[in-house]
Amino acid sequence: MADPEIKSYEPHHESQSAAVTESRPVRIVAMAVAFAFLAIFLLMPLIVVFHEALAKGIGAYSEALASSDTRSAIRLTLLVAAISVPLNLVFGISAAWAIAKFEFKGKAFLTTLIDLPFSVSPVISGLVYVLLFGAQGVLGAWLKAHGVVILFAVPGIVLATVFVTFPFVARELIPLMQEQGNGDEEAALSLGANGWQTFWYVTLPNIKWGLLYGVLLCNARAMGEFGAVSVVSGHIRGLTNTMPLHVEILYNEYNAVGAFAVASLLAGLALVTLVLKTLLEMRYGAEIAATRGH
Amino acid sequence: MKRFLLGAAALATLFLASSGAWSADRLLNASYDVGRELFAEVNKAFVAEHPGVTIDQSHAGSSAQARAIAEGLGADVVTLNQVIDVDFLVKKGLVSADWQKDFPDNASPFYSLPSFLVRAGNPKHIKDWNDLVRDDVQVIFPNPKTSGNARYTYLAATAYAKEAFKGDDAKVKEFITKLFNNVPVFDTGGRAATTTFVQREIGDVLITFESETRGIRKEYGNDKFEQVTPSVSLLAEFPVAIVGKVADEHGTRDLAKTYLDFLYTPEGQDILARNGNRVRDAAVAAKYKDQFPDVRLLTVDDAFGGWSKVQAEHFAAGGLLEQAYGSR
Numbered sequence: 001m002a003d004p005e006i007k008s009y010e011p012h013h014e015s016q017s018a019a020v021t022e023s024r025p026v027r028i029v030a031m032a033v034a035f036a037f038l039a040i041f042l043l044m045p046l047i048v049v050f051h052e053a054l055a056k057g058i059g060a061y062s063e064a065l066a067s068s069d070t071r072s073a074i075r076l077t078l079l080v081a082a083i084s085v086p087l088n089l090v091f092g093i094s095a096a097w098a099i100a101k102f103e104f105k106g107k108a109f110l111t112t113l114i115d116l117p118f119s120v121s122p123v124i125s126g127l128v129y130v131l132l133f134g135a136q137g138v139l140g141a142w143l144k145a146h147g148v149v150i151l152f153a154v155p156g157i158v159l160a161t162v163f164v165t166f167p168f169v170a171r172e173l174i175p176l177m178q179e180q181g182n183g184d185e186e187a188a189l190s191l192g193a194n195g196w197q198t199f200w201y202v203t204l205p206n207i208k209w210g211l212l213y214g215v216l217l218c219n220a221r222a223m224g225e226f227g228a229v230s231v232v233s234g235h236i237r238g239l240t241n242t243m244p245l246h247v248e249i250l251y252n253e254y255n256a257v258g259a260f261a262v263a264s265l266l267a268g269l270a271l272v273t274l275v276l277k278t279l280l281e282m283r284y285g286a287e288i289a290a291t292r293g294h
Numbered sequence: 295m296k297r298f299l300l301g302a303a304a305l306a307t308l309f310l311a312s313s314g315a316w317s318a319d320r321l322l323n324a325s326y327d328v329g330r331e332l333f334a335e336v337n338k339a340f341v342a343e344h345p346g347v348t349i350d351q352s353h354a355g356s357s358a359q360a361r362a363i364a365e366g367l368g369a370d371v372v373t374l375n376q377v378i379d380v381d382f383l384v385k386k387g388l389v390s391a392d393w394q395k396d397f398p399d400n401a402s403p404f405y406s407l408p409s410f411l412v413r414a415g416n417p418k419h420i421k422d423w424n425d426l427v428r429d430d431v432q433v434i435f436p437n438p439k440t441s442g443n444a445r446y447t448y449l450a451a452t453a454y455a456k457e458a459f460k461g462d463d464a465k466v467k468e469f470i471t472k473l474f475n476n477v478p479v480f481d482t483g484g485r486a487a488t489t490t491f492v493q494r495e496i497g498d499v500l501i502t503f504e505s506e507t508r509g510i511r512k513e514y515g516n517d518k519f520e521q522v523t524p525s526v527s528l529l530a531e532f533p534v535a536i537v538g539k540v541a542d543e544h545g546t547r548d549l550a551k552t553y554l555d556f557l558y559t560p561e562g563q564d565i566l567a568r569n570g571n572r573v574r575d576a577a578v579a580a581k582y583k584d585q586f587p588d589v590r591l592l593t594v595d596d597a598f599g600g601w602s603k604v605q606a607e608h609f610a611a612g613g614l615l616e617q618a619y620g621s622r
Binding site for chain 1: 322327328330331350351352353354362364365366367368485509510513
């Protein structure tokens with residue numbers, strides 16, 4: 001890849017500041033529409049979540065969060081994210097690396113496959129695991145004979161989460177790595193670095209912001225996934241209930257405070273993700289612009 | 295690579311850990327959607343009498359639970375709200391065919407019925423099923439094609455009409471069609487219908503299980519709603535059964551039996567009654583008599599000749615339910 005100084009002279013970077021042709025009223029209307037949308041669809045639900053969670057006071061709120069079922073739901077969600085995010089980190093880097101830096105047969109097919117979880121309804125992805133690993137499924141009898149429990153237990157939840165979240169890192173990295181090309185790596189290799197050194201000292205620094213961004217999104221989704229996890233969970237309290245599932249169950253039990261208290265944690269997670277992302281962009285804006293390429 | 299290995303190791307540990315989670319003093323009770331508070335209370339009392347025992351709970355829609363168990367959810371016992379869901383497990387070879395004889399009262403330690411909830415003061419003077427087909431009344435219940443709760447409502451209304459019109463099928467059909475026409479929104483499940491009635495304030499009367507109407511009043515205020523018990527309704531049994539195949543694998547059959555027997559003890563029955571369910575024990579029933587108004591209850595067997603007949607005539611594709619629902 002070209003180093004940043006050269007890159008900043010490239011014409012397409014100048015085009016951002018050029019030519020704002022729309023008249024002022026048009027811009028104001030566009031902005032108003034955008035903000036109204038954000039307010040109605042994002043801000044108001046967020047306010048409702050916190051309002052309902054605190055409807056019966058801070059005492060009821062903390063009591064709801066302290067219940068053992070809720071705590072185990074939080075633990076499980078953290079565990080699932082702690083397993084599936086690193087797995088997808090490794091997968092995402094490998095897939096992006098393969099697709100961006102090499103030419104091989106079936107590349108287009110692999111790219112399509114990576115997008116599959118985005119295009120398939122999460123409920124269907126959950127059902128696929130039921131059909132595979134369920135007692136009446138393809139592998140059900142074999143698994144049972146060997147005493148392996150996947151479905152309606154933590155492994156099933158992890159598998160479903162990995163499936164749903166695996167495009168996030170790869171999708172973030174592929175365009176970035178494609179844009180950066182092989183130049184830096186080739187230079188490193190020709191200077192005598194081995195493969196691992198090349199990755200660690202050359203590729204990784206180039207992609208780190210894109211990677212971090214992908215990991216943040218991946219993590220947010222891993223913790224928030226409902227559909228696929230719901231199908232494979234079995235809904236056993238204290239054992240296989242994740243936070244999103246727990247929210248639904250509490251709500252169905254007329255426990256609005258409890259439901260919205262857990263929902264507020266999930267919303268808090270989303271906010272933290274957003275803030276982290278914004279902070280990163282503010283602090284390392286120039287660098288990110290350089291390495292993310294747009 | 296290191297991370298990958300760590301992840302793989304974690305996953306492997308989980309596989310092993312989860313396969314060893316079962317033991318002879320641990321039961322999983324797979325139950326219907328809104329039964330958690332009830333069974334949390336039951337379990338607490340049961341564990342107090344049997345120290346060292348752990349009861350895990352799983353709650354989802356009754357039919358969804360039956361399907362999950364067929365796919366391998368390791369439930370030792372089921373406490374569902376529809377007989378046909380247990381029958382489904384019989385077909386899958388998980389529950390013995392004569393499960394209804396394993397426990398007293400058709401293996402249904404408690405029961406409920408479709409009942410009415412109206413707004414405070416009962417402004418539309420709704421007393422019985424025939425009030426529901428009046429032009430000025432809007433009725434809320436979920437879609438009988440997706441909700442077991444609403445199926446009971448549909449059957450109860452049909453049973454009422456059959457009696458009222460002395461078996462005149464054309465008139466019964468007209469009655470049901472009129473009833474469906476008075477429903478402004480068909481939600482998919484009981485809870486959604488409750489939200490429509492209580493929070494969106496649509497409709498004059500909500501029809502759902504009596505045990506539910508009590509929960510709603512408790513949650514949203516006794517002064518906002520009134521219970522109305524119709525003159526006649528349908529017995530809704532809440533069946534319990536040991537999932538024999540699973541219990542034998544886990545070595546929990548005895549504990550499972552003790553657990554379900556506990557529901558029939560005076561203590562168990564008292565907890566059930568406190569939570570709005572009608573119970574079998576005469577002494578306990580007498581104690582909570584004023585909470586459960588008298589109502590004549592028909593059974594599916596008496597009114598329709600059994601569940602399999604209901605399934606074939608009413609709920610099957612092109613059956614009577616679809617005809618009435620489709621003709622709206």
